[in-house]
Amino acid sequence: MNTEAAAYFSRELLGWYRENKRILPWRMNRDPYRIWVSEVMLQQTRVDTVIPYYERFMEKFPTAAALAEAPEEEVLKAWEGLGYYSRARNLQAGASEVLERHGGVVPDNKDAVSSLRGVGPYTAGAIMSIAFNRPEPAVDGNVMRVLSRFFCLEDDIAKPSTRVKIEKLAQSLIPEGAAGDFNQALMELGALVCTPKSPGCLTCPVMAHCEGRMAGKEHVLPIKTKAKPPRPETRLAALIVGSGEHAGKVLVRQRQSSGLLARMWELPHVMGPTEPFGSAARSKGRGRRKSIAAAGTEVSGESLLTADSTAAAAEGTEPPFLQTTQQQGIAPGGGGLVAGGAGTIGADADRQTAHAAHVDMLCRELFAQDGLLVRPTGWWGEAEHVFSHIVWDVQVYRAEFGYWLAEESALEKPDYGGSAVNGDSQLAAESGVSYETGNAEEGAATPPQYRWIGLEQMRELAFPNVFLRLLRDYWETADGFTD
Numbered sequence: 001m002n003t004e005a006a007a008y009f010s011r012e013l014l015g016w017y018r019e020n021k022r023i024l025p026w027r028m029n030r031d032p033y034r035i036w037v038s039e040v041m042l043q044q045t046r047v048d049t050v051i052p053y054y055e056r057f058m059e060k061f062p063t064a065a066a067l068a069e070a071p072e073e074e075v076l077k078a079w080e081g082l083g084y085y086s087r088a089r090n091l092q093a094g095a096s097e098v099l100e101r102h103g104g105v106v107p108d109n110k111d112a113v114s115s116l117r118g119v120g121p122y123t124a125g126a127i128m129s130i131a132f133n134r135p136e137p138a139v140d141g142n143v144m145r146v147l148s149r150f151f152c153l154e155d156d157i158a159k160p161s162t163r164v165k166i167e168k169l170a171q172s173l174i175p176e177g178a179a180g181d182f183n184q185a186l187m188e189l190g191a192l193v194c195t196p197k198s199p200g201c202l203t204c205p206v207m208a209h210c211e212g213r214m215a216g217k218e219h220v221l222p223i224k225t226k227a228k229p230p231r232p233e234t235r236l237a238a239l240i241v242g243s244g245e246h247a248g249k250v251l252v253r254q255r256q257s258s259g260l261l262a263r264m265w266e267l268p269h270v271m272g273p274t275e276p277f278g279s280a281a282r283s284k285g286r287g288r289r290k291s292i293a294a295a296g297t298e299v300s301g302e303s304l305l306t307a308d309s310t311a312a313a314a315e316g317t318e319p320p321f322l323q324t325t326q327q328q329g330i331a332p333g334g335g336g337l338v339a340g341g342a343g344t345i346g347a348d349a350d351r352q353t354a355h356a357a358h359v360d361m362l363c364r365e366l367f368a369q370d371g372l373l374v375r376p377t378g379w380w381g382e383a384e385h386v387f388s389h390i391v392w393d394v395q396v397y398r399a400e401f402g403y404w405l406a407e408e409s410a411l412e413k414p415d416y417g418g419s420a421v422n423g424d425s426q427l428a429a430e431s432g433v434s435y436e437t438g439n440a441e442e443g444a445a446t447p448p449q450y451r452w453i454g455l456e457q458m459r460e461l462a463f464p465n466v467f468l469r470l471l472r473d474y475w476e477t478a479d480g481f482t483d
């Protein structure tokens with residue numbers, strides 16, 4: 001390494017930062033808890049997005065103890081919309097450790113900080129340097145980019161060995177007594193000037209000795225092998241709209257207590273076919289919600305319900321809910337599964353066939369997984385949700401709570417462990433009972449992880465972004481409360 005260039009880099013960068021740093025809420029003081037929260041929120045998320053979340057979060061949970069003692073549901077709700085919810089859970093678990101082991105005060109000790117739940121080398125370095133001014137590197141993607149360019153490093157930054165090398169380099173650059181400011185200066189330069197796609201070399205405070213720029217490689221560096229693209233998954237969701245005592249409400253489900261999006265709330269949904277469906281839909285635009293008529297995808301009730309159930313009926317295997325739906329017909333105006341039979345399918349026959357298969361799959365899988373019976377009434381819309389490794393194409397079908405034909409059923413009647421459903425031989429599960437008799441107790445006939453909610457309850461529960469958007473869209477529409 002050219003030591004003169006290194007000294008120049010540290011000196012100029014620090015001077016630039018001290019004159020140009022942004023005023024950000026986590027820079028108000030050096031409280032390690034505040035810095036910790038900000039660093040966790042800023043992972044994978046833009047500063048502008050984080051600011052309002054951060055301010056609300058700090059107001060609600062001003063100390064590690066307040067966060068540790070809060071109900072998880074409240075923490076997730078405060079995080080709702082930021083994504084990567086395991087960050088919030090880990091942060092709360094880390095706060096509990098701080099409370100138990102360190103009396104609620106984040107310790108000035110690198111090993112102790114590094115051992116906290118969810119705290120990796122970057123976050124530990126950021127806390128130690130910014131809060132305690134310890135000469136620890138804090139190397140994230142921004143920093144790797146800046147240093148790769150300035151020192152013209154051609155190592156693959158996707159490799160752990162490169163990270164280790166750059167951490168050593170970053171540590172060696174920290175000026176005496178200025179670790180916090182220097183690390184923030186590096187991050188700031190990466191965020192504002194040495195940006196991924198268009199580095200602003202002409203306004204860069206370290207341009208004069210930037211080896212990457214002098215080699216004409218500022219647009220090529222850093223070298224990074226491409227990660228695999230996220231795997232597409234079709235998800236079939238049911239927007240189950242209540243009637244009777246549940247009028248104006250929607251049935252939602254809480255996810256399991258571990259794994260992806262643990263304990264968050266969602267529309268009930270199942271894995272769809274492996275054949276991508278959304279690509280066709282997306283070629284028409286990425287709207288979150290499309291009216292079926294407007295999107296030119298009006299679905300015939302007949303086609304929707306007969307594609308699979310006719311074949312199943314021939315084999316005598318159709319589930320009772322599909323029989324019931326066919327027998328009772330689809331209510332006109334119920335959301336799009338109407339309009340006159342097979343003749344209305346029109347040019348988009350493939351899409352119609354896909355809808356039919358989806359509905360069949362949705363009914364069967366929701367019953368198989370949760371014992372939930374649904375009666376689809378139409379395609380409602382779609383949304384996309386991108387995780388780091390998968391991308392969900394969520395196809396939403398509007399539905400009513402399903403009818404249950406006890407005498408005709410070859411399947412076991414669902415037992416949700418609640419109080420008895422009316423003993424009528426032609427029963428429905430909850431909505432059927434309430435439609436017929438109005439005497440079902442609230443929640444008695446839904447599986448325990450399900451809940452009927454209105455707009456008010458939605459504000460109390462934490463939803464992943466995709467379902468938050470869909471539900472907001474539902475309630476924002478004129479018919480949201482009229483079903």
Ligand code: SF4
Pocket residue numbers: 146149150193194195199200201202204205206207210211212213218
């Ligand atoms: S001169 Fe250009 S490439 Fe070099 S550090 Fe500055 S912005 Fe980045």
